Amino acid sequence: MSGYSEMEKKWQAEWSKNGLDRADRDAGKPKFMIIFAYPGVTGFLHVGHLRGYTCADAIGRYKRMTGYNVMFPVGTHATGNGAISLASRVANKDSDFIDYLIRNGCPEEKLEDLKDPMKAVDFFNTIYVNEYWKRFGFLADWRRFTSSVYADYGKFMQWQFRKLNEQGLLIQKPYFSPACPVHGPVAIDASETDISKGGNAEVQEYTLLKFKRGDEYLVAATLRPETVYGQVCFWVNPDVEYTRIKKGDETWIVSKEAAEKLKLQKDCIKVLSPIPGKEMIGWMCEAPMIHRDVPVLPASFSDPNIGSGLVTSVPSDAPDDWISLEALKKDPGLAERYGVPRSIIDSVIPISIISIEGYGDFPAQDIIKTMGITKPGDPRLDEAKKQVYKDGHHMGRMKDICGPFAGMKVEEAKDKMKQAMIDSGEAETFHDLTEEVVCRCGMPVRVKKVDDQWFIDYGNEELTERTSEHCRSMEIYPPEFNENVHSTLRWFRERACVRQGNWLGTRFPFDEKWIIEAISDSTLYPLYYIVSPYANSGKISPDNMTEEFFDHVVLGKGDVKKVSENTGVSEDLLKEIRDDIRYWYPLDVNLGGKEHMTVHFPVFLFNHRAILPDDMQPGGILVNWYVTGKKNKISKSKGGAQPIPGAIEQFGVDTLRLYYAHVASMFVDVEWSEESVMMYRQRLERIMGAVEELLSSERTGEKGDIDEWLISRFNGHTSTVRSAMEKYDLRQMATAVYFEMLNDIKWYGRRGGNNASTIKEALSIWIRLMTPVTPHVAEEMWSMTGFDSLVSSSLIPDAGPISCSSEYREAFIRDVMSDVAQIKKVTSAEPKKIFLYTTPSWKAKVMRMGLDMAESSTLDIPSLTKKCMADEAMRKNGKAVSEFVKKAVTDLTRSSSVSKKDMAETDEYSLLVSAKDFLREELCADVEIFSADDGNAYDPQNKSKAAVPGRPAIYFE
């Protein structure tokens, strides 16, 4: 195992010494620029992440070996609160987290440093580069490394936003965002990057309905404003304490929890005195829209944490309402406790308002019956509610009772009714989360209104159209994404692009209180890799990188002399950077995981299209799927997967690289398993073993048929590799190189091939084809074979000619062997002697005639039969001929005729005679060969009549 690691280091040092990892402008060479979407700095990476990165390196290496000047830069994305929360967990001595760090090889003395977010970023940057990417043998240009929190990178970002603004793509409007009171807006997503609980929560829009009572309002929250015509009462939880609040000059009653939430979303909210729910029971209040008085009744399901804590009751369409009302009616004792007269409760009668196919007048009643729910509090009520809501929303239609909205579809009525009530002052909107969400810092996350939020306007139709148009000329894989990227682009609306709070990132250039958000600052960055080496080497500093600077080097604006004066960058340097950008850009391939399909890739495309000219638009996108853990996804933050350095030690880098390239198509998820990785390790060892064996053998053989065959096969594989790599299909490429070529080498040896020059030529082809995926092993074998210089800097061979006939002849021999084995198995006999009878010449003749007819597409059974019968000799054999013709014709029409041609032209007899010794050894029996035309052939069972072209008859003794 350690042997691998030494070998790996040796070649990595060689590549670096020879400058293979450095990408410099070379006007004499076509360029190729590839990146992978840089990872976020949130902890150690695991073996799954390297799948995509490895593909990028292999593609880059392949391109290099087909004559391109390749730039493959890497960087990291550290924007956000990942590093901050990481640092705070270390500072708080979070023992789980510290264990995780130590387990992944973080030295204890380093922990002190990690309390500083920026140092934590540096720490992981170093690990990504040194422990992962360099050790994986990537030929990345390390001088170009950048990170989204670097000052120079920030300057580029600010320039990008200035350009977006010039295009009129930045807009400002109010926004409702989940936010932590300490950290400001947070992202809610299943991977819980920003938060510690509630990854599945969503922001929901409620309609607040104002029920007038005297000079104050009871405020209910509903998700179904279209049901207001069915309101018959109002629910208050008698065991909850509510509160009056001042909202502008109105007085509202809501739950205390709701009051807190409203403060974040509405202006001028003041909390007044509390009021127990019990006190409100029996009140009458005026329902909005229908302007009828309805009674306030007790309901325990009314939760102060949801919505406003108060609920309007629509029993016809809300299962909870229906069942609570029924319970109330059946239990007069309960009602009397609150002093509500019976007559009031009896007067509350559900009103049918929506017709849904498959339901009666009262959908809520129907679903309760179907599900067998009998009393309030049944946990299935939630499911019942969802079902009725869903059916009502998609299939429902408003009944005549609904005034101006009668006859409308529910979907349509919903918005219209909501808007009507808002316009009349009877309703407002309110946003709430569907479940509890907690920030990484432990504070509850609530929906907060941000008045002056900035957005990038991806809804801009002109931009969407131009971007979509450009995509048509791009190479986008997989094909499914190539097709639906257009609908993804169209689906994009405005996107909030800045945030406030304790975050790492770039200040928004138009208002420094904002920080540019994580996705928006990683859209145009591939371009920055061309500038970054100048900043990294200190030739330019962030101060030099003004709007004018980027306008000039990126867009070619302004006069060099003037720009030089204003920015303090020399004219030569400006020219150099400008030339670099013109040479390298556009980006040829952006490779990223499937999660980027709906977020990163679209904004990457939009921003390029918005800011850069036609000749700087991206050329391709490649999406890779995941390596998953046994049951769930291997998670970056939650660990559980094998650390990368350990995996390298255990399996060797090239094993892993081959595993990623071959284990499955890039466009499916694969489950990580050590067994399958081991399989690839054995495969590599077998290949190295085979090469060593070839090199240590005598190699004194003459050139013969088998040499022609081997080179023909290798030429075929070379062309397979070339066409596979056109589509970046590493898997197909690897199948040819690591499986089929090895099999061919084995067969060559088995057939007695050992010609020195053939072997040298074959190895030269083979090893070069291996280099993109398994470069270390390839270098080792390359030098072992005695070839000069580095294989990594050589060129992939051109595919030479293929010899169909020699390939057919070998396949023929294999078929014969396979038939013999088949018969052996069926008879379970161990023959001492095997007799082979090649086809009678008349059958070959029929075949040839059939082929001719097939070529002029006049082939059918009657005409071929007629043609055969015209032949005097064949007519004697009439019956056999007509039978064979029948078979030959079906055979020829069913398959392509290419191989049949070789079949008809091969002299099977002399071919078998030449392979006689070989067959004797392989079959462990004496072999006698006869032509079926040979009248004197030994053939006691008359087997020879079964012989057909391509398939000799066989007899055992």
Added chain:
RNA sequence: GCAGGGGUAGCCAAGCACGGAAAAGGCGCAGGACUUAGGAUCCUGUUCUUAGUGAUACAAGGGUUCAAAUCCCUUCCCCUGCACCA
């Protein structure tokens, strides 16, 4: 809900966008060879049937065609992404 993907031998997985012979390759399993005894290696086999060139298969059911895993329709079942997370 919106958008999209998929169901091929014990397992993984090609092929299907350009319909043309049980369908690559690998793993596993079974025989055999070999032995520096190794997470080996090398042969052979692995739907059924049979001294071989026959039958039947590509989730299920229909259709188009001389011919369908591949095109069309219906049904069933799995999976993925969905905006401040790259």
